[in-house]
Amino acid sequence: MGAAAKQGKKRPAPSAERSLDWLNLFVGNIQTGFGPFIAVYLTTRGWTETSIGLALSLGTVAAMASQIPAGALVDAIRHKAWVVILSILAFSISALLFAIQPAPLAVYVAEILHSFSSCTLSPAIAAISLAVAGPAVLGLRFGRNARFAAIGNGVGAVMMGACGYYVSAQSVFFLTAALSLPALVPLSTLVRVDHTGVQAAGNGTVRTKHERPTQVLTDRRLLTFACSAMLFTLGNAAMLPLIGNTLTKTVGAAADLVIAACIVLPQLIVALLSPAVGRMAETKGRRVILLSGLISLPIRGVVFALLPSPVPIVLVQALDGLAGACLGVLVPLITSDIAGRSGHYNLALGFVGFAVGIGATLSTALAGWIGDRHGQPLAFVTLAACGLAACVLVLSALPETKPA
Amino acid sequence: MMRICPIGHHPSVLIAAGIMAIGGLASTRQPGLAATVELISSAGPAGQGAAAATPDQGPALSTAGAKPGSKPAAPTAAPPLPAHLEPLALHDYTGILGKKIVGPDGKELGLVVDVLVDAQGHPRAAVIDFGGFLGVGSRKIAIDWRLLKLTPGQPDWKISLNLDRAEIQAAPEYKPDEASAKIVGPAPKASPLPAKDK
Numbered sequence: 001m002g003a004a005a006k007q008g009k010k011r012p013a014p015s016a017e018r019s020l021d022w023l024n025l026f027v028g029n030i031q032t033g034f035g036p037f038i039a040v041y042l043t044t045r046g047w048t049e050t051s052i053g054l055a056l057s058l059g060t061v062a063a064m065a066s067q068i069p070a071g072a073l074v075d076a077i078r079h080k081a082w083v084v085i086l087s088i089l090a091f092s093i094s095a096l097l098f099a100i101q102p103a104p105l106a107v108y109v110a111e112i113l114h115s116f117s118s119c120t121l122s123p124a125i126a127a128i129s130l131a132v133a134g135p136a137v138l139g140l141r142f143g144r145n146a147r148f149a150a151i152g153n154g155v156g157a158v159m160m161g162a163c164g165y166y167v168s169a170q171s172v173f174f175l176t177a178a179l180s181l182p183a184l185v186p187l188s189t190l191v192r193v194d195h196t197g198v199q200a201a202g203n204g205t206v207r208t209k210h211e212r213p214t215q216v217l218t219d220r221r222l223l224t225f226a227c228s229a230m231l232f233t234l235g236n237a238a239m240l241p242l243i244g245n246t247l248t249k250t251v252g253a254a255a256d257l258v259i260a261a262c263i264v265l266p267q268l269i270v271a272l273l274s275p276a277v278g279r280m281a282e283t284k285g286r287r288v289i290l291l292s293g294l295i296s297l298p299i300r301g302v303v304f305a306l307l308p309s310p311v312p313i314v315l316v317q318a319l320d321g322l323a324g325a326c327l328g329v330l331v332p333l334i335t336s337d338i339a340g341r342s343g344h345y346n347l348a349l350g351f352v353g354f355a356v357g358i359g360a361t362l363s364t365a366l367a368g369w370i371g372d373r374h375g376q377p378l379a380f381v382t383l384a385a386c387g388l389a390a391c392v393l394v395l396s397a398l399p400e401t402k403p404a
Numbered sequence: 405m406m407r408i409c410p411i412g413h414h415p416s417v418l419i420a421a422g423i424m425a426i427g428g429l430a431s432t433r434q435p436g437l438a439a440t441v442e443l444i445s446s447a448g449p450a451g452q453g454a455a456a457a458t459p460d461q462g463p464a465l466s467t468a469g470a471k472p473g474s475k476p477a478a479p480t481a482a483p484p485l486p487a488h489l490e491p492l493a494l495h496d497y498t499g500i501l502g503k504k505i506v507g508p509d510g511k512e513l514g515l516v517v518d519v520l521v522d523a524q525g526h527p528r529a530a531v532i533d534f535g536g537f538l539g540v541g542s543r544k545i546a547i548d549w550r551l552l553k554l555t556p557g558q559p560d561w562k563i564s565l566n567l568d569r570a571e572i573q574a575a576p577e578y579k580p581d582e583a584s585a586k587i588v589g590p591a592p593k594a595s596p597l598p599a600k601d602k
Contacts, residue, residue, distance in 0.1 A: 048517075
């Protein structure tokens with residue numbers, strides 16, 4: 001509170017705060033987007049599985065390769081709002097490419113465009129949040145970001161799902177392109193706010209220190225945090241597909257409904273919890289919040305291994321929402337604690353994103369490999385062990401990063 | 405490219421030339437284009453080779469679709485047409501990859517993602533991608549080719565399957581790299597449906 005009052009002079013304009021809410025909502029809207037529909041859509045266009053797999057892998061590789069360079073690029077560009085505008089436009093161009101001309105070359109270009117713009121979009125929004133809210137109340141800001149992104153995700157998933165089911169897979173891509181337009185509206189305010197924010201930081205007491213990029217990337221806290229985020233994602237990303245797999249075998253006709261619940265419920269929890277998580281990260285510190293998010297993964301894994309039936313599965317999926325809220329708030333927040341004023345905030349965010357990407361990519365392969373050889377329960381336990389390893393790493397090696 | 409089908413025996417032929425060519429051609433689906441298309445009709449290795457050499461995506465074929473086997477038309481001095489061309493009337497064929505399969509209640513069951521063929525190139529089973537929500541929990545199931553009922557129509561043929569969701573749900577997942585794949589066959593008590601491929 002005191003810290004917020006100290007900032008009185010450049011107190012974030014409520015309009016800027018609200019614009020950020022809307023921006024997160026609309027971006028969440030398009031970001032759930034067409035990803036899950038690409039495979040179905042290309043299948044209806046006569047693409048074979050092999051070629052679809054190739055296109056999707058290209059997207060994954062492009063995303064991994066562009067995380068860190070994209071972060072550095074966002075650092076270098078002074079007006080982050082323009083980065084967001086261009087990223088959103090790239091998003092909609094990518095969607096239109098899919099919709100209009102699903103020929104191989106266009107699909108590859110669309111995949112790369114989509115991957116790269118995702119890598120510039122989130123860091124740029126985090127950077128704007130930092131400029132709007134200031135470091136003292138950043139936890140609250142990221143809490144709101146995560147809430148509105150989750151709402152956007154949920155609403156987007158419902159709209160796209162309905163469109164895909166009742167109209168056509170192609171219409172999903174047109175819808176994504178159309179939904180990117182309202183995302184540009186809140187940016188008309190943020191273009192100005194970003195500018196004044198930069199000025200205030202320039203003549204204020206909190207000056208950017210301008211460290212060397214290598215100094216930031218070799219910070220032991222950043223490395224430890226990135227490593228634990230990677231371990232968590234390694235255990236987490238395959239959890240949902242594995243649940244889906246289990247459910248289709250055990251539940252029968254209602255499986256799709258239960259799977260839908262497993263996807264929607266965590267989003268609701270994220271929307272509910274994120275602001276509280278952000279507030280508690282400011283009062284109780286980052287470590288305890290991070291640990292409570294991470295520990296939910298081993299709990300889920302063990303329960304799924306022991307009780308593979310719908311009711312416990314859906315209930316325990318709520319914990320995924322807790323983890324989602326904690327990680328959603330803490331990834332930008334802890335990174336800002338470490339590198340927020342180094343002049344390389346987005347580079348550091350890109351680095352953490354890269355680590356998370358590695359975890360996500362290896363996760364399904366790991367779970368599939370173990371599941372095929374030793375059965376699903378052991379696959380769940382292995383994923384749980386990854387989550388536990390993340391906890392142990394944070395407990396033993398990550399100090400509290402909250403500025404005193 | 406089609407996957408080598410692992411049913412029982414060791415196939416050497418990947419896919420019937422006809423299905424490949426037809427699959428590509430039908431994806432043009434432009435009524436005004438031509439009433440018939442021409443198939444390279446030499447049934448020997450030349451014909452199959454030509455079909456196998458065509459790209460495996462509908463979109464790519466749709467540009468070259470009017471003349472399967474020929475390279476995408478060079479602006480000048482088009483290569484001579486293949487010697488044996490057999491006309492195939494519109495509505496006499498359909499592409500099958502990516503087509504919807506509907507159940508007895510008319511609801512969509514899934515999309516055809518692959519066709520398994522035997523050593524003679526005859527289709528044995530259709531692999532359909534079934535169920536799931538936003539891509540999670542969908543799985544592939546191989547259905548005996550004879551269980552598919554094709555109803556010619558415009559613009560698309562209706563491909564139906566007389567199994568309900570529960571029966572499909574109970575079917576084992578099709579995994580291409582397993583030693584032997586299990587395909588959902590006709591019910592043993594009912595007399596087999598009239599075979600289309602023999």
